[in-house]
Amino acid sequence: MGGPSTKMAASPSPSAKMADSEKRRPSPAIEPTRPAVLINCASEAEDAFLLQAGVSDMVRGALLKVLEARPEEPVDFLAGYFNRLMQSSAEATVDGGDPQRQLHWRLDRALWYLRLAHHSHSRIAFNNNVSMAYDSLSTGGRRKRLGVNGKLYSELLKMTLQGRGATEEMVAPLLHKITCQDHEAVPCDVFRYGVLTCLVLLEFLAKASTLYDALDGGSGTADERVCLAVLSTLEEALHASDASSPIRYLEAGSKLGPDCLALAMDKALAERKATVAMKKEEFLKKASAIFVAKVKPVG
Amino acid sequence: MGTMAHEPAPCTIKSPVVLQVGDVRTELGRPGVAVIDVMLPHSQTIDLQEIAFKNYYTAFLSLRVLRQSTTDSGDENPSKWITCLRNYCLMPNPHTEEGSQDYFSVSRHQMLCDMDRVAAIRLILRQPSPVWLHFSIEELQLFPGGQKSPQKGFPAWLSCPSQEQPASLHDGLPDAHKASSEVQQMWVLTEMLQADQPAARIGRFDVDGCYDLNLLSYT
Numbered sequence: 194m195g196g197p198s199t200k201m202a203a204s205p206s207p208s209a210k211m212a213d214s215e216k217r218r219p220s221p222a223i224e225p226t227r228p229a230v231l232i233n234c235a236s237e238a239e240d241a242f243l244l245q246a247g248v249s250d251m252v253r254g255a256l257l258k259v260l261e262a263r264p265e266e267p268v269d270f271l272a273g274y275f276n277r278l279m280q281s282s283a284e285a286t287v288d289g290g291d292p293q294r295q296l297h298w299r300l301d302r303a304l305w306y307l308r309l310a311h312h313s314h315s316r317i318a319f320n321n322n323v324s325m326a327y328d329s330l331s332t333g334g335r336r337k338r339l340g341v342n343g344k345l346y347s348e349l350l351k352m353t354l355q356g357r358g359a360t361e362e363m364v365a366p367l368l369h370k371i372t373c374q375d376h377e378a379v380p381c382d383v384f385r386y387g388v389l390t391c392l393v394l395l396e397f398l399a400k401a402s403t404l405y406d407a408l409d410g411g412s413g414t415a416d417e418r419v420c421l422a423v424l425s426t427l428e429e430a431l432h433a434s435d436a437s438s439p440i441r442y443l444e445a446g447s448k449l450g451p452d453c454l455a456l457a458m459d460k461a462l463a464e465r466k467a468t469v470a471m472k473k474e475e476f477l478k479k480a481s482a483i484f485v486a487k488v489k490p491v492g
Numbered sequence: 493m494g495t496m497a498h499e500p501a502p503c504t505i506k507s508p509v510v511l512q513v514g515d516v517r518t519e520l521g522r523p524g525v526a527v528i529d530v531m532l533p534h535s536q537t538i539d540l541q542e543i544a545f546k547n548y549y550t551a552f553l554s555l556r557v558l559r560q561s562t563t564d565s566g567d568e569n570p571s572k573w574i575t576c577l578r579n580y581c582l583m584p585n586p587h588t589e590e591g592s593q594d595y596f597s598v599s600r601h602q603m604l605c606d607m608d609r610v611a612a613i614r615l616i617l618r619q620p621s622p623v624w625l626h627f628s629i630e631e632l633q634l635f636p637g638g639q640k641s642p643q644k645g646f647p648a649w650l651s652c653p654s655q656e657q658p659a660s661l662h663d664g665l666p667d668a669h670k671a672s673s674e675v676q677q678m679w680v681l682t683e684m685l686q687a688d689q690p691a692a693r694i695g696r697f698d699v700d701g702c703y704d705l706n707l708l709s710y711t
Binding site for chain 1: 665666668669670671672674675676677678679681682683684685686688689690691692694696
């Protein structure tokens with residue numbers, strides 16, 4: 194970078210630049226201080242360049258997302274974030290006129306928003322991201338605010354649940370409860386609820402999977418009697434709902450405590466029945482049924 | 493103190509009578525005993541569950557009750573005064589302040605005798621220390637029994653929170669602590685979702701995919 198050009202970028206106006214360069218040129222006395230000035234100018238110029246290219250905004254946005262989501266691996270999170278930005282800018286330029294691809298791209302972006310922050314780490318961040326996703330879905334097409342219709346919403350829910358270890362059998366009853374008709378307009382609140390339900394189901398299944406691993410004791414297959422006992426204890430704890438909430442929570446906590454659970458499992462094992470192994474898929478299916486039964490349908 | 497939710501029984505509390513050796517007006521020493529009688533209106537009897545009061549510098553309390561006899565044979569079997577509390581300590585050290593203005597509640601199981609069909613109560617207050625000018629008890633309330641004790645209504649999981657694990661648990665039992673922690677998290681997830689219902693509605697008019705024609709024509 195040459196001296197005059199850096200000055201041009203750094204100075205606020207052309208006239209100021211002129212005055213500046215004219216003042217400097219005839220005075221060799223300030224020559225020794227020139228490197229310092231240069232560095233100063235260079236850094237100012239870099240700032241200006243970053244600002245111009247939108248890098249500052251991008252980095253600020255990325256850091257805000259990191260602060261919001263507080264991911265376990267911030268560097269990986271940032272890498273993924275920038276990668277995503279690059280992708281979407283590339284897609285935005287080539288989307289052309291293919292509406293199908295454009296739709297897919299919008300869904301993809303919405304899904305990415307939803308996965309940026311975990312729903313239980315920071316509810317505010319999650320809600321922010323949900324409304325970003327909602328907006329990004331609703332601002333498609335030529336008209337400004339199209340809103341989200343049931344088709345788009347249902348498609349997004351399906352995508353949310355795809356490839357995350359949930360089989361069709363587990364997902365179908367849930368989707369039946371929370372998806373909408375294609376023509377229906379989906380309010381943001383319903384949208385948020387549907388998305389949250391899907392994400393919570395995925396987490397629930399992850400927990401159930403860990404639970405199965407705990408129940409099999411390292412052997413790979415768990416006893417059906419024990420599995421059923423644990424699941425029915427969970428179901429009981431969820432159903433004890435006639436009391437007011439703090440009492441209900443205490444009761445559930447007591448029922449699901451290690452002591453009571455051990456007793457329930459012991460009782461199940463004491464039954465004189467043949468030892469039948471329960472497959473993990475079967476266990477997850479039963480667990481998801483318990484969860485889905487508690488989900489209130491949208492309407 | 494679930495019994496405090498009950499209404500206290502109506503009763504007449506007479507003013508304390510001090511007992512003193514010699515002439516009350518000329519004697520220099522302070523009286524050490526006072527007696528308070530409590531009568532029930534209209535010669536009623538109550539099944540006493542609990543008495544509650546606020547102490548005022550009384551060191552020891554004795555309680556006697558007039559109980560109507562079990563048999564209904566009238567005069568031949570007259571009511572008797574029975575001591576049901578003897579020198580119950582209200583102030584651990586009569587000369588110091590401790591317990592001097594505390595609230596006390598003495599319930600049925602602390603009494604020496606059965607507390608059914610009580611017609612009158614006599615409280616005998618003693619204060620051996622000459623330090624205090626005056627002693628009494630205040631805010632005396634009698635609580636009748638008969639209502640179901642709330643303690644019986646406690647669910648089992650609350651009344652025995654630390655259930656003992658049976659000594660001989662099955663050998664192949666999985667790790668209960670690990671399983672419990674996972675199940676509890678699954679419970680939390682489900683509960684959390686239930687607490688997070690959408691406020692907005694889609695506004696459907698159809699019932700199981702069908703529309704009511706009448707409803708449609710009016711809306």
